[in-house]
Amino acid sequence: MTIAHTYHRVSAPSPHPYGQKGESVIVMESCPITALGMRNILAQSCGFADGVQLVSNLSEIPGLMHHRPAKLLIMELCGEEESVLDGLRLIALCLEHWPSTSMIICTALDDPRVLQLLTASGIKGLVLKQEPAVALTQCVQQVISGRRSYSHKVRQLLSNQSSGGKALTARELDVLSYLFSGKSVTTAALMMHRDVRTVSTHKRNAMHKLGFQSDGELYLQGKWMAKTGPVFAR
Template sequence: MNINYQHGHTSGAEGLRDKKNGTVVIMEPCPITALGIGNRLTEFCDYQKDSILQVRSLAELKPVLALHQPRLLIMELCGKSESVLDGLRLIADMHDQVPHTTLLVCTALDEPRVLRQVIASGVRGMMLKQEPAVALDHCVKQVLAGEKGFSHRIRQRGLHEAAAEKPLTARELDVLTQLFSGKSVTNVALTLCRDIRTVSTHKRNAMLKLGFHNDGELYLQGKWMAMNGPSFVR
């Protein structure tokens, strides 16, 4: 299924209400993958076609969330020309902006550090695209029942235990974004109008949460955070 959302478009809105499971939004940059997710939802999770909306980027997702307040969001961590840091920031914002939307992350990025960080940010469930399609059915049914919906592979690796960890703060995400754009700590402080010691503290705290011990590890092993693409999907 590939229902494209256009800003300001409301035709068919009546059909999106009063469905058994409410509205679901799929944020997935690959139309083929989005089609597959939509088909699983209609065939195995009791969703009707007219209750499913599909967008391809975080930028498109924001107005959809504000307008429809969906019960369920299934999302990749970023879209074309967006980064994982953008996805982490949106997930953090969702708790305040759409608190009643249940979030299930379905990602191709098999990087333990980012998966643990996403789980720490409070998502209801997570699965990897490399897993069988039946994993999606299981996770969706679990989260709609008010439970945690982590796939077998996520649990097998113990990643679901990251829920007790501390997520990156908005300031830490801002600092990381600036650092990965090529700026020094001094330039980041100037850009964000913050004291250099404050920026250094944010950087250090972010590195601790992500499990990096020095700048070399941050920039070499943490390059997935600044990926535009999503390169890991192609």
């Protein structure tokens, strides 16, 4: 059974060395059934019987983190009316403001370009929803033990990617958002109060990190990252 289809009634969990009483976990997943399944995995296999908060949108996470930083944040890259670019921004925000929180991305997205960006971003774990439920269990256990964990399928998808990738910067994400919304580089520069040459450099760097060789590739193959809604069925 895959992570995306895991849902069963939780029996009383036995004591477990990974989760500790009083530690909080945030799970961001827009599908209620998948979210409940993930909470069950955390309770039964990872020892997090209490303190698991389920949210359905990225926008809910900063407020919760300001109130009480979580030990572990497990999230999809976007919720309803949110985009993958929004998810990449939130990852950067959390890593900057709450570096002690371990982040795991559990996603249906299997685009190697974006998976490489994620591994370069500083997250601790990466697993695909299409994988067996045990993949999430193993990822959580390894991350809580202080190790990075990329699932078997993720490693397979990344095997043909060049090593040494870099994460997109906040400015590069802003530039992509403007461009994908139909703005020109000149208009983006005006709206960002930046020189056109600076914005062009951000665009070029973003294209390089994503592996796009031309504007045509960027718009045809990358524009889905700014879409809201069911972006994984592109």
